[in-house]
Amino acid sequence: MFYLQKTRKFFEANWLLRRCAATWKSLPDKASFANILRMDDKTLTKLTFPLQDLEKYYVSNVNTENFRIFNPSLDYIQWAELLFKPSKDHEIDYFSSAIRMDHAPLLSQPEVCFIGRSNVGKSCLLKALFSLAPEVEVRVSKTPVGVVLECPPSQLDAGAIQGHTKKLNFFKVGKRFTMVDMPGYGYRAPQDFSEMVEAYLQERKNLKRTFLLVDGVTGIQEVDNTAVEMLEEFGIPYVLVLTKIDRAPKGLLLKNVLAIQDFVEKQTQGCFPQLFPVSSVEFSGIYLLRCFIAHVTGNLSITES
Ligand SMILES: Nc1nc2c(ncn2[C@@H]2O[C@H](COP(=O)(O)OP(=O)(O)O)[C@@H](O)[C@H]2O)c(=O)[nH]1
Ligand SMILES: [Mg+2]
Numbered sequence: 001m002f003y004l005q006k007t008r009k010f011f012e013a014n015w016l017l018r019r020c021a022a023t024w025k026s027l028p029d030k031a032s033f034a035n036i037l038r039m040d041d042k043t044l045t046k047l048t049f050p051l052q053d054l055e056k057y058y059v060s061n062v063n064t065e066n067f068r069i070f071n072p073s074l075d076y077i078q079w080a081e082l083l084f085k086p087s088k089d090h091e092i093d094y095f096s097s098a099i100r101m102d103h104a105p106l107l108s109q110p111e112v113c114f115i116g117r118s119n120v121g122k123s124c125l126l127k128a129l130f131s132l133a134p135e136v137e138v139r140v141s142k143t144p145v146g147v148v149l150e151c152p153p154s155q156l157d158a159g160a161i162q163g164h165t166k167k168l169n170f171f172k173v174g175k176r177f178t179m180v181d182m183p184g185y186g187y188r189a190p191q192d193f194s195e196m197v198e199a200y201l202q203e204r205k206n207l208k209r210t211f212l213l214v215d216g217v218t219g220i221q222e223v224d225n226t227a228v229e230m231l232e233e234f235g236i237p238y239v240l241v242l243t244k245i246d247r248a249p250k251g252l253l254l255k256n257v258l259a260i261q262d263f264v265e266k267q268t269q270g271c272f273p274q275l276f277p278v279s280s281v282e283f284s285g286i287y288l289l290r291c292f293i294a295h296v297t298g299n300l301s302i303t304e305s
Helices: 001-025 033-037 040-050 048-057 074-084 122-129 158-161 192-204 220-234 248-266 286-296
Strands: 091-098 111-114 168-173 178-179 205-217 238-243
Touching: 001 040, 033 040, 033 074, 040 048, 040 286, 048 168, 048 248, 074 286, 111 122, 111 220, 111 238, 122 178, 122 205, 122 238, 168 192, 192 205, 192 220, 205 220, 238 248
Parallel strands: 111 178, 111 205, 205 238
Antiparallel strands: 091 168, 168 178
């Protein structure tokens, strides 16, 4: 009997160890900023401050007279990452979905949302931001047959078969804030898109910032202009995120960055003048964006050193 109990304990301990090892293994190497800090300076800058890395090649046309560039120290970036690490007291998980605004959960904590045309990379970006919590289920678009898989396979789940996000999907980051994945506009957008998204953007009281995603390869497209016009009309603060920068050759990326900065300067009021380039595959820009989200949701106040 004693022997049996001992054997069971051994197997239980072994199972627990294997479970922890499996969780540990499923974390991508670049999920944690601690690993990036061990890399050489060039890679560290490229992954942490992709815009700064690009600025070596051009003179920035951003007018900094009326705003302060978000340029936190590495310590702040590391600190902000703690918010994205799940623990017993700080659960990070999918919370609920809504197809209409009156289905949206009543949450009072600060909220940020991600909008952009279908396929621009919203869900993959959320996956990358949540990469320290791999059990969070974010549904990403099914890769069309014959197309090279761009997001790491671990980022595709069973729900991916359902394809594009057609609901507002709410993810709770403990009691600190909520992140919302929005339905894509443009091709294959649901008919009630405008009703759902416009109502959300206009009515959501705790919405602190809207992240509008633009494809780094194509730059701003006609559909993106429509989204910008909508956000401008609503007068809510928003930020442009340039996605898939790993796919854009440097020359093209520079051209798109300059064009977008010029567009923001001349044609927008509510857009934060600083652009956030990201790659959800290479993880560039992810750590800075986590820090910015921590900041805009009131979880990180940054003092100048
Ligand atoms: N190379 C690359 N591909 C990406 C990136 N982000 C998303 N993708 C790919 O773009 C497609 C659409 O991504 P998804 O996140 O589902 O777009 P959504 O419709 O805006 O949610 C998928 O095939 C992804 O693998 C990225 O940063 N780099
Ligand atoms: Mg999606």
